[in-house]
Amino acid sequence: MEELQVKLTSAVGKISPQGNPLVSHKFGADPYALVYDGRVYLYTTNDVLEYSEDGAVKDNTYGNINKIGVISSADLVNWTDHGIINVAGPDGAAKWATQSWAPAIAHKVINGQDKFFLYFANNASGIGVLEGDSPTGPWKDPIGKALILRSTPGVEKVTWLFDPAVLVDDDGKAYIYFGGGVPEGKDERPDTARVMQLGEDMTSVVGEAQVISAPFMFEDAGINKYNGTYYYTYCSNFYNGVRPEGSPPAGEIAYMTSDNPMGPWTYRGTILKNPGHFFGVGGNNHHVIFAFKDAWYIAYHAQTLSKAMGVPKGYRSTHLNEVKFQDADQSIQEITANYEGVSQMQSFNPFERVEAATIGWSAGIATEASSDGSVAVTDIDSGDWLALSKVDFDSNGASGFSASVSESSSAAVIELRLDAADGQLIGTLQIPAAKMEAAEYHTEVTGANGIHDLYLLFKGKPGSKLFKLHSWQFSQ
Incomplete structure (x- = not known):
């Protein structure tokens, strides 16, 4: 073939040598992480552009999202797209569900076999679970119905029944954290966050859900254990009235600590400002904190790709930055979100397929x-x-x-x-x-x-x- 002269297509969103957003060929919101076999897998709400009748991009309604995206990496800069998981609807594994928002993933060895459990929100009305034999499936619905509904003990007064997070503790017991929303007049103490023990099978719940009294709670449960201390993290609400001193500002990631996975919890402060502070485009804040190869990281979303495309209308992309715990007082250093991202963990091997x-x-x-x-x-x-x-x-x-x-x-x-x-x-x-x-x-x-x-x-x-x-x- 004769020499072809072409005009190079310009990168949009993720520009070399920057690491954020993690990918720019598609969106991915509400990230949740699984570290397995030397890789970190990120599961995301599968934001897809919506169009009006005249072909213009319209605001993300979230109502059509019934899939979950999966990407993975061994070095935190080069990411493999594993496609999408058909979660809800007639073509999904959970045919009883209509949406799949804000996934959470857990790994547990059961009867000597690796099992993976993918939790998701059916809009804000319930939480379901899928089961698989690998981080990328295939996935099945093990119970054929929602795992948690408002009829579940202790859940009746949860405004938004969504945004799960899961911890498998050192003793093998597992816990699910979820909830959100602000009842009228209860901005400071919504009391809509919950924690509940999971059954040994990871597809049932035990006992009654307990209230997590998180100040100015909005959504986005997160849970980690570091040096024996449990860290519950969440996104604060957007109440625009006067907040008592020491309260979390609007739309930030806040954290609480406890010596027990069920609480009680002590409020500690905030660790990540709203995306608007860093990127000039706001919206909600949603995150996950995870350990990978002797360091800690936070994945979170922001509308940087959609902003670069000229359509900052609620379409979100996942970013990554490092997290530093302070052993002296069990605190977490405030995190600076940026386009730079994190250092590449290892060089890439081109001699394997x-x-x-x-x-x-x-x-x-x-x-x-x-x-x-x-x-x-x-x-x-x-x-x-x-x-x-x-x-x-x-x-x-x-x-x-x-x-x-x-x-x-x-x-x-x-x-x-x-x-x-x-x-x-x-x-x-x-x-x-x-x-x-x-x-x-x-x-x-x-x-x-x-x-x-x-x-x-x-x-x-x-x-x-x-x-x-x-x-x-x-x-x-």
């Missing part, structure tokens, strides 16, 4: 599930690209590159470049036309040594979708 939907930064592309259960990179136009951060080609370097591609409508190429989309060219992979089934293609590589950012630049016929990319790998 890489799922194509593994992305540090990208421009123009989308992802979709393939028939084999993997997630492919799609919607590829000429000039689009994706990139991986700090790829380690080793001192011996790479000699070859292969990729699995399908649905190539016309001849195209993948240019392999270092450190920028127009950086040093180390190889060009030719993709033939009219190949619908997935096929493997190979090319030689020269000049790839040491650690570099890797860019896959897609070139082909202007105005047409080029192909679908399923996976790739370098060889030595």
